[in-house]
Amino acid sequence: MTRLTAHFQVPYPGFTLDAELDVPARGVTVIFGRSGSGKTTLLRCMAGLTRSPSGFFSVGDDVWQDESQGLFRPVHQRAIGLVFQDARLFPHLSVQSNLQYGYRRIAEKERKVDFDHIVSLLEIGPLLDRRPANLSGGEQQRVAIGRALLTSPQLLLMDEPLANLDTARKMEILPYLLKLRAELGLPIVYVSHSLEEIMQLVDTLVLLKEGRVVACDAANRVLQTLPAEERIDPGLAGTLLDTTVVDHDDAFVLTRVRYGDQHLYLPRQNVTPGRPLRLHVLARDISIVVSPATIQTSVLNILEATVLEILEGGGAAHAVDIRLDVGQPVLATITKKSLARLNLKPGQKVYAHIKAVQMVHEIPEF
Numbered sequence: 001m002t003r004l005t006a007h008f009q010v011p012y013p014g015f016t017l018d019a020e021l022d023v024p025a026r027g028v029t030v031i032f033g034r035s036g037s038g039k040t041t042l043l044r045c046m047a048g049l050t051r052s053p054s055g056f057f058s059v060g061d062d063v064w065q066d067e068s069q070g071l072f073r074p075v076h077q078r079a080i081g082l083v084f085q086d087a088r089l090f091p092h093l094s095v096q097s098n099l100q101y102g103y104r105r106i107a108e109k110e111r112k113v114d115f116d117h118i119v120s121l122l123e124i125g126p127l128l129d130r131r132p133a134n135l136s137g138g139e140q141q142r143v144a145i146g147r148a149l150l151t152s153p154q155l156l157l158m159d160e161p162l163a164n165l166d167t168a169r170k171m172e173i174l175p176y177l178l179k180l181r182a183e184l185g186l187p188i189v190y191v192s193h194s195l196e197e198i199m200q201l202v203d204t205l206v207l208l209k210e211g212r213v214v215a216c217d218a219a220n221r222v223l224q225t226l227p228a229e230e231r232i233d234p235g236l237a238g239t240l241l242d243t244t245v246v247d248h249d250d251a252f253v254l255t256r257v258r259y260g261d262q263h264l265y266l267p268r269q270n271v272t273p274g275r276p277l278r279l280h281v282l283a284r285d286i287s288i289v290v291s292p293a294t295i296q297t298s299v300l301n302i303l304e305a306t307v308l309e310i311l312e313g314g315g316a317a318h319a320v321d322i323r324l325d326v327g328q329p330v331l332a333t334i335t336k337k338s339l340a341r342l343n344l345k346p347g348q349k350v351y352a353h354i355k356a357v358q359m360v361h362e363i364p365e366f
């Protein structure tokens with residue numbers, strides 16, 4: 001499979017980036033970490049904006065930097081689209097001209113995208129005659145994404161593209177990013193420090209801590225196997241479930257989703273039946289029940305599960321992580337006392353209780 005392979009070392013006074021990663025060149029690779037962990041520096045190295053003196057970077061078969069061979073392609077020779085926090089549109093040009101600027105830079109025979117397709121994908125047709133100053137922050141960012149895509153990049157690099165927008169605007173842009181991920185087949189590297197923002201998008205998760213990569217793998221593997229001391233955020237212990245919306249129960253204001261051959265309920269989502277919906281289930285929101293008949297519960301979501309693995313030392317001193325198979329592995333955190341009481345063993349059939357109210361980050365209809 002085509003991969004992005006990078007190794008960068010950048011020494012700054014008081015901070016050194018020393019990051020090595022090898023990820024699939026498809027879907028969305030999120031670089032996640034606290035402020036100052038080196039996310040932007042890593043992205044700038046990929047772009048060729050910062051030069052790592054002993055760096056290496058390849059995109060599939062194309063080597064863009066290999067300092068051991070004296071090779072360094074500067075930014076304008078890399079087929080990348082760049083999107084920053086601020087849209088950086090040309091203020092004196094219309095939206096149409098801003099978009100054309102990117103498009104015309106690429107010779108016709110090398111164009112991999114169609115102008116009208118990108119305009120329609122991002123729904124910016126009605127904005128074409130306007131100037132950037134007359135656009136909302138979210139609209140500006142859609143145009144900036146369009147301009148980047150119209151350069152027919154091999155790789156899209158996005159540095160906190162939603163960071164300057166308020167929550168409502170963020171949620172407005174997210175569906176476009178999901179469409180882009182689904183429709184364009186373009187690898188995206190996406191820098192963020194917001195867990196909520198990335199959960200809908202992420203395929204591969206790279207965790208940066210103090211300039212080093214502490215995890216780099218398929219998102220669910222990282223969310224489930226990360227040692228407690230590396231969990232930058234408690235939400236990093238959990239599972240992403242890709243479900244399909246089945247129907248809505250308007251009487252009880254719930255949405256039913258299908259997951260494998262099981263069903264789950266969550267608060268009413270504004271998503272059309274048949275559409276995919278990704279849920280983020282925190283490990284601490286799953287409890288384990290050995291027999292369904294023993295208790296009556298207010299929990300709506302009960303999945304049949306098999307104990308896969310008991311991971312000592314997962315969370316706090318009193319807690320333990322359990323990997324359960326519910327059709328895919330999910331992570332549950334329970335107390336050590338509960339583990340002793342339930343006497344759980346790998347292979348055991350149990351039930352996973354999931355609290356509906358805490359299981360999803362809402363996204364608007366698209």
Ligand SMILES: Nc1ncnc2c1ncn2[C@@H]1O[C@H](COP(=O)(O)OP(=O)(O)OP(=O)(O)O)[C@@H](O)[C@H]1O
Nearest residue numbers: 012013015033034035036037038039040041042193
């Ligand atoms: N050009 C530079 N010269 C010196 N130090 C720098 C330079 N650029 C970044 N740094 C330092 O490198 C460290 C990492 O910065 P970077 O911007 O990559 O982090 P980040 O994870 O993207 O942070 P944030 O989320 O706040 O944007 C910081 O301590 C920063 O001060």
